[in-house]
Amino acid sequence: MMVRRRFCLGMAGQLAMMLAGAAHAAPAAGQRVACTDWAAAETLALLGNMPIAVPELQVYRQWLPDPALPAGTVDLGARSEPNLEVLSALAPDLIYISSWQAGMLPIFRRIAPVNVVKLFDARDDPYAAMLELLLRAGRASGRSALARRRLAEFDALLDQLRSKITAAGIHRPVYVAILHENGAQAYVYGRGSWVDTIIGKLGLRNAWTAPSTFYGNSLVGLPALASEKDAAILYLDQGARTQRALRSLRDSTLWRGLPAVANGRAVMIPAFFALGGAPSAARCARLLAAAMTGGGMAGATG
Amino acid sequence: MEQTTPLYPPAAPRPIRWEALAVFGAAALALTLHTLASVAPPSHWMAILGGRAPDAVQGLVFTQVALPRIAASLLAGGVLGMAGLLFQQALRNPLADPATIGVSSGAYLALAAASLYAPTLLEWSTEAVALTGGVMACALVMAAAHRSQFSTIHVILAGLVVSLFCGAAASALTLLNHENIGSLFVWQTGSLAQNGWQKVWRLLPQCAALAVCTGLLARPLSMLNLADAQAASLGLHVSRMRAAAIALGVGFSAAAVAWVGVIGFIGLMAPHLARLWGARTLAQRIWAAPLLGALLLWSTDQLVQNLGRSADAIPTGSICALLGAPVLLWLLFRQRSGPGRLPTTDTLPLPGRSVLLQRRLRARTVLWLCLLACAASLAAALGIGRDAHGWTGFADTGLATLMNWRLPRVAAAAIAGAMLATAGTLLQRLTGNPLASPEVLGVSSGAALGVVATLLFTSDIGAPGMLAAAGAGSLATLAAVVALNWRTDFSPERVLLAGVALATLFSACAAFLLASGGPRAAALLTWMSGSTYRATSAGILPSLGILALGCASALAARRWLAILPLGAESARALGVDVFRARLYFLVIIAVLTAGATLLVGPLSFVGLLAPHIMRGLGLRQPRAAMAGAVLGGATIMILADWAGRIAVFPWQIPAGLAAMLAGCPAFLWFLWRSK
Numbered sequence: 001m002m003v004r005r006r007f008c009l010g011m012a013g014q015l016a017m018m019l020a021g022a023a024h025a026a027p028a029a030g031q032r033v034a035c036t037d038w039a040a041a042e043t044l045a046l047l048g049n050m051p052i053a054v055p056e057l058q059v060y061r062q063w064l065p066d067p068a069l070p071a072g073t074v075d076l077g078a079r080s081e082p083n084l085e086v087l088s089a090l091a092p093d094l095i096y097i098s099s100w101q102a103g104m105l106p107i108f109r110r111i112a113p114v115n116v117v118k119l120f121d122a123r124d125d126p127y128a129a130m131l132e133l134l135l136r137a138g139r140a141s142g143r144s145a146l147a148r149r150r151l152a153e154f155d156a157l158l159d160q161l162r163s164k165i166t167a168a169g170i171h172r173p174v175y176v177a178i179l180h181e182n183g184a185q186a187y188v189y190g191r192g193s194w195v196d197t198i199i200g201k202l203g204l205r206n207a208w209t210a211p212s213t214f215y216g217n218s219l220v221g222l223p224a225l226a227s228e229k230d231a232a233i234l235y236l237d238q239g240a241r242t243q244r245a246l247r248s249l250r251d252s253t254l255w256r257g258l259p260a261v262a263n264g265r266a267v268m269i270p271a272f273f274a275l276g277g278a279p280s281a282a283r284c285a286r287l288l289a290a291a292m293t294g295g296g297m298a299g300a301t302g
Numbered sequence: 303m304e305q306t307t308p309l310y311p312p313a314a315p316r317p318i319r320w321e322a323l324a325v326f327g328a329a330a331l332a333l334t335l336h337t338l339a340s341v342a343p344p345s346h347w348m349a350i351l352g353g354r355a356p357d358a359v360q361g362l363v364f365t366q367v368a369l370p371r372i373a374a375s376l377l378a379g380g381v382l383g384m385a386g387l388l389f390q391q392a393l394r395n396p397l398a399d400p401a402t403i404g405v406s407s408g409a410y411l412a413l414a415a416a417s418l419y420a421p422t423l424l425e426w427s428t429e430a431v432a433l434t435g436g437v438m439a440c441a442l443v444m445a446a447a448h449r450s451q452f453s454t455i456h457v458i459l460a461g462l463v464v465s466l467f468c469g470a471a472a473s474a475l476t477l478l479n480h481e482n483i484g485s486l487f488v489w490q491t492g493s494l495a496q497n498g499w500q501k502v503w504r505l506l507p508q509c510a511a512l513a514v515c516t517g518l519l520a521r522p523l524s525m526l527n528l529a530d531a532q533a534a535s536l537g538l539h540v541s542r543m544r545a546a547a548i549a550l551g552v553g554f555s556a557a558a559v560a561w562v563g564v565i566g567f568i569g570l571m572a573p574h575l576a577r578l579w580g581a582r583t584l585a586q587r588i589w590a591a592p593l594l595g596a597l598l599l600w601s602t603d604q605l606v607q608n609l610g611r612s613a614d615a616i617p618t619g620s621i622c623a624l625l626g627a628p629v630l631l632w633l634l635f636r637q638r639s640g641p642g643r644l645p646t647t648d649t650l651p652l653p654g655r656s657v658l659l660q661r662r663l664r665a666r667t668v669l670w671l672c673l674l675a676c677a678a679s680l681a682a683a684l685g686i687g688r689d690a691h692g693w694t695g696f697a698d699t700g701l702a703t704l705m706n707w708r709l710p711r712v713a714a715a716a717i718a719g720a721m722l723a724t725a726g727t728l729l730q731r732l733t734g735n736p737l738a739s740p741e742v743l744g745v746s747s748g749a750a751l752g753v754v755a756t757l758l759f760t761s762d763i764g765a766p767g768m769l770a771a772a773g774a775g776s777l778a779t780l781a782a783v784v785a786l787n788w789r790t791d792f793s794p795e796r797v798l799l800a801g802v803a804l805a806t807l808f809s810a811c812a813a814f815l816l817a818s819g820g821p822r823a824a825a826l827l828t829w830m831s832g833s834t835y836r837a838t839s840a841g842i843l844p845s846l847g848i849l850a851l852g853c854a855s856a857l858a859a860r861r862w863l864a865i866l867p868l869g870a871e872s873a874r875a876l877g878v879d880v881f882r883a884r885l886y887f888l889v890i891i892a893v894l895t896a897g898a899t900l901l902v903g904p905l906s907f908v909g910l911l912a913p914h915i916m917r918g919l920g921l922r923q924p925r926a927a928m929a930g931a932v933l934g935g936a937t938i939m940i941l942a943d944w945a946g947r948i949a950v951f952p953w954q955i956p957a958g959l960a961a962m963l964a965g966c967p968a969f970l971w972f973l974w975r976s977k
């Protein structure tokens with residue numbers, strides 16, 4: 001009895017899922033794509049081809065809010081181990097995975113064709129890779145024209161922000177950082193991250209020029225943020241984590257003595273996802289530009 | 303306690319070697335001057351200290367980072383040295399320190415949990431949170447070791463298990479709170495980076511108060527050198543005194559963890575260095591140990607800072623562990639009288655009462671019941687699952703899902719469980735010690751270390767790379783274990799304790815890699831936690847082959863298996879070549895453990911649990927015990943994997959982690975029962 005009821009429920013569920021899938025696929029007129037890579041997910045969403053499933057959905061919505069994913073998006077669980085039973089039950093047409101998941105390529109291939117997203121590689125130019133991802137996702141989902149248009153819009157946005165910053169007479173070098181909650185260190189974005197490229201495209205200069213790790217950031221002691229005296233420090237607001245760091249820094253004679261902090265040029269900005277795709281990069285550019293033109297940043301010789 | 307080995311081998315009285323201290327101090331000072339010179343040229347120092355720094359930033363770094371860091375390393379080193387001395391004195395255990403008896407990791411787990419679920423507690427008092435965790439971990443260890451009267455090996459094993467449990471619990475927290483991954487490891491890899499003097503000023507009065515208490519207790523503490531009965535006859539309340547000393551030690555350790563994170567081995571080494579240096583009486587060592595601890599941490603930290611530009615990324619705690627693990631090994635092997643008697647439960651090989659069952663069942667009946675349990679767990683793990691809409695049974699699970707996704711995982715879990723259980727059975731019979739397990743042998747740690755080391759230097763290795771790395775790691779470990787034990791006939795105590803040292807070294811390396819963050823660290827973390835996620839149906843047959851080979855070769859020598867638990871002398875008397883027999887089983891154990899590690903990672907406790915349960919059920923003969931262990935180990939791992947898949951759907955808790963969260967308390971319980 002129980003088994004039969006469960007069986008009927010299961011069938012009904014699958015039917016409902018098929019219908020929902022069909023209804024979903026129709027307006028998008030594209031493939032049903034699942035992403036275990038967040039950068040691919042938001043890039044596809046930018047092209048209107050909403051991914052049907054992403055891992056860690058709640059954190060995704062918090063960190064990559066724009067463009068928002070539809071309410072029916074399926075949560076795949078952890079990014080390190082996307083739930084394969086869920087993924088295969090969805091029967092996607094295509095799966096985008098991150099390059100660090102490439103070891104699991106044969107597993108994903110058994111579910112659907114796989115595109116590997118590689119933003120960070122030996123070429124060390126994630127900015128170009130991020131824009132390529134946009135074009136590639138456009139080709140893969142038959143929306144190349146839209147992808148080129150979005151690319152043009154992205155470039156236009158950078159130009160516009162750049163002229164705004166130049167017009168305000170701001171040439172200050174800038175550190176973009178995440179405060180470590182031990183209150184003595186920070187992750188700084190440098191070469192090998194697209195944050196570094198965007199700082200340049202905004203007509204600014206990244207004050208952090210030392211080599212950085214594979215993902216384009218370095219864990220440094222706070223005094224490293226003082227090596228350029230005129231620089232501004234923009235640190236990401238990562239919620240509770242940043243609050244803990246700030247609590248530790250409140251009494252720190254070192255932090256208060258940093259030239260940027262002492263002169264009010266250390267500014268908290270909303271968080272962006274630095275391993276993301278074009279939408280995250282655009283968000284980063286907007287946030288940096290807003291912080292730099294927000295007052296108190298003028299009057300330095302970069 | 304009366305029979306335990308003396309704390310130190312009696313040494314001929316020798317004078318305190320001041321010149322050695324001077325050389326050590328001069329080296330540290332030279333390193334420090336070098337560090338400071340790289341901050342600001344020496345010609346500026348006087349101006350900076352006088353508040354007339356020519357360059358404001360330089361002055362800031364000099365006075366607010368470099369100088370407080372020196373003070374921090376001295377203070378933290380002193381605190382750790384004192385904690386180590388207190389633990390070693392109170393427990394009469396030359397291997398005790400805040401890390402080896404689990405206090406540091408308890409404090410760390412409390413801090414990690416508080417930072418996720420009760421951040422206001424941390425705002426109120428970080429030290430109190432750390433103290434709570436440390437006290438709880440310490441209480442667990444002491445409770446488990448109490449009935450053995452705190453024998454060295456009991457305390458160390460209990461401490462290791464509590465540390466592993468706290469690590470596993472913290473890993474589970476991390477896996478479910480992925481975005482906090484970097485921050486959770488803040489306290490795990492002790493970093494001495496400072497951002498001003500405020501923390502030094504905060505810690506100083508706490509330490510001073512604790513030090514005064516210790517000074518007041520110095521006289522009664524020194525009486526703990528005597529046997530308990532003797533000390534009691536001199537009017538000392540021994541257990542109360544011991545508790546007070548341990549409480550002080552925990553207080554010191556918690557302060558250090560809350561402030562700079564887990565820094566291992568300083569507390570272990572400082573009291574020994576003090577002894578080598580010539581401080582013999584407790585009155586001498588009570589100031590010599592903190593002094594040498596301070597010197598030790600200070601010089602290590604200065605060394606780290608001089609390693610190069612990327613030095614900021616290397617936590618001092620990791621370096622201490624890397625330097626300290628060999629020291630631990632050396633301490634183990636220089637002990638003349640061995641690390642004390644091993645714990646023995648209800649004497650192992652004799653057929654007797656069964657612990658878990660009121661009425662003794664026939665071996666055949668027990669095996670049938672085990673088979674039934676295994677089949678039931680298999681059916682449940684394959685049939686019952688979850689999807690986006692709720693629970694599912696066999697009827698509404700597609701055959702493709704079953705064959706493609708569930709069967710490989712269930713098979714991998716079952717085979718790994720069986721391998722570990724077999725290895726555990728062999729190891730326990732080999733050592734005659736029911737607390738031995740392949741995880742403790744260090745081979746699983748070695749395999750994992752191979753993978754971690756590879757990941758440190760490359761970005762992306764596939765499944766074959768992982769396999770090769772793990773195989774190389776376990777082989778190297780096996781070679782090391784063989785080399786270290788060649789001359790002692792693979793005496794069980796040494797094999798076990800070498801495993802403890804390896805496990806410690808491994809966790810230090812892993813913590814270092816995990817602290818570097820990034821998605822790669824998360825992938826490594828899940829593998830290390832024992833995930834069956836990457837299992838494929840193609841992998842089933844080869845691993846089944848290894849299992850069958852291992853079991854067959856073990857059974858081929860089952861006469862040895864029946865004799866070896868009687869002890870080396872009896873075995874020799876019965877005509878067994880003990881050395882060759884031990885080596886033979888050691889190789890089987892290593893192969894089985896390495897195979898299992900590749901499937902479910904280094905940290906499950908199945909190899910301990912399954913043989914124990916089988917003994918509890920009354921299976922004593924080698925063949926029956928092995929068959930039971932295979933079935934029992936498979937059942938446990940299948941259930942762990944199943945629970946991990948459905949508990950937090952669509953997220954997954956790795957099977958090894960799930961098994962460990964159940965296995966560690968069980969281990970402590972066994973330890974508590976043993977005398």
